Amino acid sequence: MDRPVAVTVLVALIICVFTVYSWRRRQKLPPGPPGYPIIGNLFDMPAHDTQTWLTFADWAERYGSDISSLTVLGQTFVILNSVEVGNEMLGAKSAIYSDRPRLVLTGEMGGWNQGIGTAPYNDRWKVMRKLFHGAIGTPAANSRFDSGKEIEARKLMRNILNDPEHVLDHLRLSAGATILRDTYGYDVKDKDDLIIRTALEALNQFSRTTSPPYYAVEYFPALKHLPTWFPGAYFKRLAVHIRNTVETMAQMPFDFTKKDITEGSAPHSFVSSLLESYPEDETIIKWTAESLYSGAADTSVSSIYAGLLAMILYPEVTEKARNEIESVVGSDRLPSFSDRPYLPYVNAFIKELFRWNTVTPLGGPHRSTEQDVHKGYYIPKGAILLANIWYSSCFIVSGQKMSHDPNKYKDPMKFNPDRFLGPNPEPDPMEFTFGFGRRSCPGIWFADAAVYIGISMILAVFTVTKAIDPKTGGPITPVHYQLPGTVSHPKPCKINIQVRNEKAASLIMQVE
Template structure:
């Protein structure tokens, strides 16, 4: 018993020293931006919201201004409630604002530090981005994937027609099928698919060990050097199994591509295109492997970055992040679209009339039709604005001391951009709680409101590299769905069930689950859907 108490004394003594050191070295050089007054030692830990953080942060902005700071156990965190300030810091000063915070357990010990979302701002990050930008960095480059997106989305409409009650699952499956084909030339099998199961298993594990408060080592990194029998270090026994699953997730599809290339049956894809280059060093192959893995796993693992921040504050809270293997930007946006069409039938009707004028019910819309569908294009913009896919974006870490508006921002400060606030600012978007695509159309001499895609995908050198692909996927999903389906409020026992809008917490936020009535617009529309078989 005495040995146990002595060990605990070491743990909490070290914890106290770390916090005091952070406090002394953070505040001595100048004032931080204003914010809620914290308590000694723990700072603002008890002030932090337990869900829907973007709403609380927006309220803090009203009280303390567009740049707010909090202290989390000595760790400074700055919240940006102004798009202009976010642009000034995260874009114009991106050379020092593009790093990521560190998760000891998942990043350093298990190995997820190699994924694009978690990798530090270094040469490896730059090579990942170069690989991805070469394939999908511009709108013209993603034209290569139009046919794939159209085929998979057509198949999506068939699944929805047959099983409308499984809408969310169909959206998720389609997003995965598109990115696996692009990344590895891999065709997802009907029913259970081993590669999809492997990635989902890895992400389920990732969700487990990135739960805020799950492991004390994220607050006290020194514990990683202690034996597994030491109090608080029992997690070390699980690391090898988790690391194997993570490595399999990256290695198995890479080996699939290599095997297909050797057999001469390879379908050109992101990974094989890079592997065909001459003189591939082991380091370069490693970076190719993880750039490809980040394309697919990254669509699921975006929620973990918020856990980096939450792990700093969770020792004294019970907050749990909403981390799910299927949480990704495309799924969230398309699911939000179906809600909006049910809740705003007049918007749906106007969009359908525009589509009918262009395609006449004789075929399904294509990506190339976009320039002739201005209202549908505006509708897609409003989808991204109305329900921001990542309300707080992903945290940035400052690599050098900086001065801004008279405030001192110390090295290692974590910065959070409140994207929800940017896209619901009534001074920029009047009546922000209303779904209104016309805000992006020129009318009565008024200039269209700011394109929300300028804000929704992040900032600076950490902007989402797949945003053009995501934007195209959302457009074609919206256009095809509008062409063939009527999306209505459900009716039970003769009564219309009014939808209740709400958002789930998490770095990637989905609307609260909802029911809707999805029916083909007529016999011709149904025939178009079934022609995918």
């Protein structure tokens, strides 16, 4: 190439680069706290032990927008603060907003990116989602597993009756046992079951390592190549531990189902039905099944435990729900799924649980695969988008806020199932509390069913009241405080749970 031509090409290239750079600089990111050069909003990022969603809600109010943003070490985070903008971006524009963040520590190094919840948006993910939807993605499909849920709910009642002091442990065991039965046809015998313990450990690891603020390796992925002995590379050892745990959680029950199929003794389950239909896709099926387990076990525990708190804090609501159960079910048997169409108040109770105790306050993170301009705001390619599902506001800035917005939920901090009944019901939280677009939770009906059967049986046979302080002799009033984490649990507290009467105790003990 001649020298004049080469110079011309170089100058043209520089002009193009400068033009693109200048254009991108002129684009207006959604408002947020002012940052510093290079580090951006590093010092504004909420700490791990705080309710991040409250900080994000405060920014939305302070900067007057239902879209806000911050940038940390070059990574842009976009916070969506209304149902309207969640549907517009994560729903209507799902083609460019359905990817997941890279998750270097937990996903790539820790192995969690093999499951449907954290996998990249690609053909493999689409196959997994299709399998998931076909098996439990509709109320009708999910109803095939109702009998298993009823069996495990009855076991839960017996465990609570025999040991009411450790109700939270029983809820964890029951949630894990329910999903293992439905997913793998595996019958959990006791609380020391190895699969249950492994899964609980894996879920705790995931929740701790995927909520903001993130580990340094997320901002500087090259750090993952550091040797394990390097100072500060403790995250490498953590990643090895995470990978071992999640792979064990996925493989152990899957091998159990395969063994039962070979022996001809496998009961109907999510995995057995998929292996019969798609025997050539074992790896895909294994990780699709792991996704069902990891996605539902922790979340249903949070919801049912919050239900116990609601029973204590709002006794008038409890009485109303119990009276409805008695009028429909009677006192000679336990509630079942066949009763559900005739229990509108209990159904509203469940719906209110999902709103009042927002299990995933920031939903699942989305990642933009293309740059976009929405409502005049520039969204760069690679931005991480978080929907502030918990969000409460004092006034409407633009559109409707989410689960705790007083503009659409009267007295939003109060637990009130009546808000969903009558001629003018308030908005259905099921439309957004399980996420938006193609990455919304595919196990929504599974979770809904598990919470329904657990709550309805507890209401039928137990009374849940304030515990007594042994020092003062006075009642202990629980506080509904949601702990930080990707999956948020209510803060545990002392509660008093007792069987209602001898007849209820007899019903529970009839369970085999």
